[in-house]
Amino acid sequence: MDAKNLKKYEKEMNTCIRCAYCFEECPVIEQKGWDTSGARGKITLSYGLLSGELEPTQSIADNLFQCTLCRNCESKCPSGVEVCDIILSARADLVENGFANDTHKYVIKNIKESGNIYGDTEAIPPVQDGDVPLFIGCQYLSRPNKTKKFIKILEKLGINVKVGEEICCGFPMDVLGFKDDLEKHKEQFKKLFPHKDAITFCPTCTVFLKEGHDVNAKHILQVILDKLPEVNLDMKVTFHDPCDFSRGLKIIDEPRLILEKLGVKVVEMKNNKGNSSCCGGGGGILMSDSELSDDIAMKRIQQAIDTGADIIITSCPTCETTLKKAAAATNERDGTNIVVRNIEDIIWKGLKQ
């Protein structure tokens, strides 16, 4: 196989001394159990594809796509190996060699045809003039009520955002292995969103605007922290750190400080902050392996229940989706009563008080 994307990572893959420290709390190996499922296994497979010892097969592709890209392995790796970049390169090589996943292809087709991951032609940004460019992202564009609430929060705190036409940031093309499509998409994106700064709602879009488009993107929680008034909602919750938040953007304190200002007590889960567990929604597995995604989310919900809190707050639309599904299943199975809410609901509630 022509492993043109993996080639530049040969040294990085040799840097991996295969110590297996990445096994610790990897959400996929926890569920699957096989060494093949962990980061070391994925690097080993990538190395085999690059060296030519392995010819690509569907099972190799399946293993390399069974990763939530939660970056937990990177945070555990004492050699600082760029695990996610290696996996993404392997995925790109596999896609170029005919191993694209069908559901992933469908998402990419949607983006190319409609500019939106869902192919949602009614997902139109509420265009308005303002001071700071806002990037909404596909998931919130398809949740117009949440978007309105976010914009109202910003306005109430004196931030007037400028909303224009936008298309998907292109992150799915990157993580699902469609590198060539991504390069074309980036050009189109730049034309519609030529800004150097932006406020964002979605942690994943924030990461990709920064890393993929060189935009100085700031998540809404970073922007509003100092402007929020202190109120007392008198609630007890636990907070789920989205991977792109705590490990991607290193945003750990802001949501907790915001909740503290709102009079919300946060009780931490066993895995929290930089060591947070994944919700199971990342890396494309929500689309291609929903069973694995559900299992990972159920484990996270159990951690939330173990805190004694009835509400789990998060700040990512994907985490919200996976955790809500897992919470419903857990509540039905165990008779528990855990509720998942997005942080914007709590902030809005606080601002109305």
Added chain:
Amino acid sequence: MAELNIDKLIEIVGETNVSDDIADLYVYSSDASVHQAMPSVVVRPGRIEEVQDIVKYANQNKIPVIARGAGSGMSGHTVPIDGGIVLDMKRMNRILEIRPEDLLCKVEPGVINDELNRALKPHGFFFAPMPSSGMICTIGGMIGTNASGNRAVKYGATRDVVLGLKVILANGDLVTLGTNTKTDASGYQLARLIVGSEGTLGIVVEATLLLSPLPKFKAMAVANFDKLEDAGNAISKVMASGITPSMVELMDNVAITAVNKALDLGLPDVSAIVIFECDGMVKEAVDYELNAITKICEEHNGAGIKVTDDPGEMARIYEGRKKLFPSLSRFGDGLVSTSLADDMAVPVSKIAVAVHEIHEIAKRNNVVMSAYGHCGSGLIHTKILMDPTKESQWEDAKNAVKETYEFVHSIGGTTSGEHGIALSKAPAMKEERKDSLDMMRAIKKALDPNNILNPHKLMDAPDDWASATGLRYNVRGGQ
């Protein structure tokens, strides 16, 4: 070897726990060593009876069986040199009993070291052997290699804390070895024989482990040395002074550079840093020991001596040491860390001379070698930093490994302190233990006449480690 009957294995453990898929075979063909060889199948048993049935089947058909935990061994222990069945033991991960009143616990082999310690903590006890890989390494793997870790200097290695074992022999029989007591004079100490046998004599399916009460007080002293000799002499003096530190860790300059690059710890650029830890139930006793250590370090030109009993600070210091081995790959100069000459032990008074010679050997052979380890027990770890894609570097590495072990043996040291022998250290061990090889082979033959249990390791490993299996690196020509 007869042709494998996958259906028979599926019948024993179920379809989801058997794989002969190329992706799994390739991943299970290597571990943290330089070696690589493909298994025929990977099987994940969950119960003792399943292990028995698999081994019985393998014995009848003369198929190799290689037990594997996390696959974090550095010498090729779980690399199936003759193919066969790799048994991934991680599903057998139950803590069966915790009996604080008897100072023991019973566990399955797939239990992870740190998880066991988390479970023991509420009882006020801990399992003393703590390898740096404690967050992922399994008790079964630790038993296989007689792992020790940094607190072995006070609490002993795995062999010292295994009271009893349940083992599946090569014919599939389940035997109970050892007992539940700390003292045992009832015949041959067969449980102790199994510890460190690297899966060549039987497959451990349950272990009875001795527990230690958690110390109430801990403190650390960290000393910097401009001369390796001073560091070595200070360690030797401390160990001979009647003090029993709970940790004595040395890091040489190569190690310091790598840890600083990888973890940004800002350690001083000196020849050696030595970390001492003392623990106990009485604060004054811990303080007394640490004061005495500080004095000895000062007498041996130790500088910048920092003493702390702050748990956060101690954890930060320990973290750097714990992650040292993988950090070495960030040393720089286009070199990466390979698990070669990774482990040895020398008499405590010879640490400085050994570390000095290791650096000379590295220079002579165009590689970089770091020396660090649990030096209170004479244990030194090295790694060879090289460009593994260049054929010429493997020749350099071969020479460096040979010279290192020749020197270690010449000063009365031994080939492995805690990582075990397997493939890459076998030539050195065979040289060192010439007189024991026939006895080892006789034991192996008696217990495993068909040579199915992790065959061709230890005394039966090939004489040239570099060609014993394929190398897991993409080696090309060039200088």
